[in-house]
Every structure is written in C-alpha cells, then in structure tokens.
Amino acid sequence: MCKKNLNCLINIYLSMIKILVGCGKNKNVMESCESFSKINDLKITLTDSEEYFINSYKNNEYNGYIRGSLSSSSILSKIKELNSFPLNRATYISNIFNNNEDNNISSNINSNINNDSNSINTGFNDSHEFLLCPVGIDEGETIKDKIEFIKSTIDFWNKLSKTPKIAILSGGRKEDFGRSDKVDKTLNEAETLCNDVSIKFNSSIGSVKNYGILIEKAIADKNNVIFAPNGIIGNVIFRTLVLVNNWNSYGALALSSDKIFIDTSRDQSIKGYQRSIEFAYFLAKRI
Template identity: 40%
Template sequence: MTNIIVGIGENKNILKACDAFKKENKNVNITLVQNDDDLVNAILDNNVDAVIRGSLPASGVMKELKSKFTDISRATYINGDGVEFLLTPVGIDEGRTLEDKLKIAIHCAEFLKKQSKKPKIAVMACGRKGDYGRSDEISKSIDDSEKLTEMIRKNTDFEVINHYILIEQAIKDNCNVIIAPDGIIGNIIFRTLVLVNSWPSCGAVTFGIDNVYIDTSRDQNVEGYLRSLKLAYNLQCR
C-alpha cells in the first residue's frame, strides 16, 4: 500500500482530486492533514511515500524545511501536449543570487536525467541583449544572465542557452529547464501560464530532501491537483 499525505486548506478542489485518484488507484492510502506541522512531520517520516502540499499555505512549510535542509530548492513541472519543462525559481524569496540559481539549475537537470531525459537549460533575463543600458536594473539582469550561463557551462556538461527575455523562444527550442531572473518573476510566469492560461502543471518538485514532496498552488483546479497526485505516485514508485 502506498501512503500519501495531502494538505487541506480553503480550496476544496484537492478533496475532489483525492477522491478521483483513489478510484483509479486502489493500492493508495491518502491521509489528509490540515496544518503545517503535520505536513512537515509527514515529509520527514520515512514511512510516508509522498507528500503533497494541496491547498495549505506554503510559507510555513518551506521555512521549516529550509531550517532542516541546507540545499533545498523547487521547480514547477509543466507538462502538456508538446510542452514539458521545469520552471524555476518560483518561490518569491528564492533565486536571489547567481549561486542559488546555479544550484537550482543543477538540481533540475539531475532530476530530468533520472527521468531518462536530456537536460536543455534556458537562462532568462529582464531584457534582450540589445536592451543593455536602458536602465541599471535591466543591465544588471542581462549581466547576471550571462554570468549564470557561463557558470553553468563551467560547472556542468549540460546544454545551456541564454535566451534573455525571449521565453517564447526558449519554449519553441524545447528547453526543459527555464531559469527565471528571480523567484518573483518566476512566480508571475507560473501564474500567467498555469492559473490564467491553464497550461497543465504537476506542481513544484522539491529538491534537496530525501522524500517526495510536491508543492502545489493554493489556487489550483481539480485537474491540476490530480496531476500532482499522479506525479507524486510515479516519483515514489521509481
């Protein structure tokens, strides 16, 4: 029997998703929790196969995990018809330094390799290369994107391309890791693609911990939560 723990907050779509998932998977036991402490305890429990945030708030859970694990990061897994990539950073307080983004890029690429997929990393900036000088903020972002691209090349053997602000080109080029300039922009990209335009997301995969934890949005629909349950189940079965 596979044991999955799911957080329940104000959005009850997660309950409908759990009911649908249990009908399709008779060998799964789903336990519902309603607070951060129980969710964190489940993540740390080796007898639990997978944990899904569901519709609980994220800040308390991530704060607690970051106090226990020094190498933790997240990436939203977007997977639909003809489109598949990890978008990161997506937490508004994540990806603040080049070193943070390098670590996240490596985590994403290693995750894809475990799924027998070849990583292709796109680094993003707040403007095109030709926009340099339009403002100090834009120039710094372009400088940072070029530095990060070089850091990834020097520290890994993964394919990496600096697409600057052209995220549409990164997706057309089938890049399966997209590194946003920072967590705020990454979060806005996620909300625009997934919550506004209904691109299919499986939730955010959490790296740097031993157990499977899928960090989902509080605002997801039933189908989105169902995809997260399927991802968690498939990951713990590997």
C-alpha cells in the same frame, strides 16, 4: 485466510505508494483524492493538521508529500528549517501547446488508469515538458544560488534518464544593454550563469543557452529547464501561464529535498490537485 493469501496482502501493502495531502479551506483537494480510489497500489491520506504534516515529513512516513490547501507560510518555513537550505521549487509544466483536455497528459483520471494493473498510466514521456524555475519569490537570488538550483534541475532530469536542455532568461535582449542598470544586471548575470553552467556541467547536459527575454523562443525550442532571472519573475511567469492561460502545472517540486515534496496553490482546481497527485505517484515509482 491462508498463509499464502496473507503474504500476498502484506506484499501489496508494502509495495503501495503512500502519499500525504494537506487539506485546508479549499476542499477541492478532497474531491481530487477521491478520483484515485480505484488505484490498488496508491494510498492517499488527507490531513488538516499542519503539525501532523510536518512530523510525517520529518519522520519519512510517506513516499510523497503534497501541501494541498494547507497554509503556505507555515508549511514551507518549517520544511525549510528541516532541510537547512532553500527548497529550490520548480514547477513542472507539460503538454502546454494544446489546451484540448483530451490531449493533456492527465486529461482525466479515468483515462489514465491501466485496467490490467489498476495503476496510473502517466504518459509523462509523450509530450514536451519543462521545469519553470525559480518560482519561490525568495529563491535564486545570487549566482551561487542559481548554479546550485540549475544543478538540481540537471540531477532531476538525469534521474529520469532525460537530457537537460537549459534556457537562461534575463530582463532584455543583448542589444538592450545600457538602457537600464536593472536590465544590465540581469543581462550580465544571465551571461555569467550560462558560461558557468556550460563549464561546470558540460558532460551532464544537452545544451545551455542565453535567451535574453525571449521566453517564447525558449519554449518553442523545447528546452526542459526555463530559468527566470529571479524567483519573483519566475512566480509571475507561473501565474501568467498556469493561472491565467490554463497551462497544465503538476505542482512545484522541491528539488533540493531528499523527499518528494510538491508545493501547490491554496486556490488550485480539482484537476490541478489531481495532476499534483499523479506527479507525486509517478516520481515515487521512478526516483
């Protein structure tokens, strides 16, 4: 092999996006990875070892990490220890207004391959999209936590040269105040959070609005951050939209991590894992 060709191969290898995907009992993740075999600048490594996954994350050996079907409790707890702060996971959802697969961002892998460059044509800019958060049941518990969480969503959109438009949710409408102490607490927190975000991040956002309990209006107004009252409610919203109603989720991105880590369900479908890999690939090339 001539030196020129050797250098070309070396450059191709160095420019490749390397993604590590965990594979546990659910083998759908294996089939999802096979769909990317024609992508010249993407190398996917599967592992069934939690230890290898964590060590690789710690040593920064890959461009992106997807939990896949490995154990949630084990992987997440160890990554939290390495980061020394909450992961602040936000689920990326896109193109939710049309369930016709042909109109989804990643309707199928073959349609997302650019034949000229053999790279994925993501199309993440072509439809309504939003981050749903918090979705970790132990995340976003205090006002301070929530402000830091929202800051991380703002940073995410700014890195992609997009304007954050934030919807704050609570446990009721404003006129519901006084009906329940629990509801009142969420109403007060939503109002405080909305005011604080407006003051602290005014120059970095397009808008922030308190929508009360009206999530349907928050989505219809095309906000790209939907912020739930807490992680438990956020998790229930995620399960309702994605697992019950089949809206397209690309996985839960750990916004506070300096690495690309995407959390996925152990019970995800093949297409669900495919979307998470596309998301990691997209972020690795853009951020």
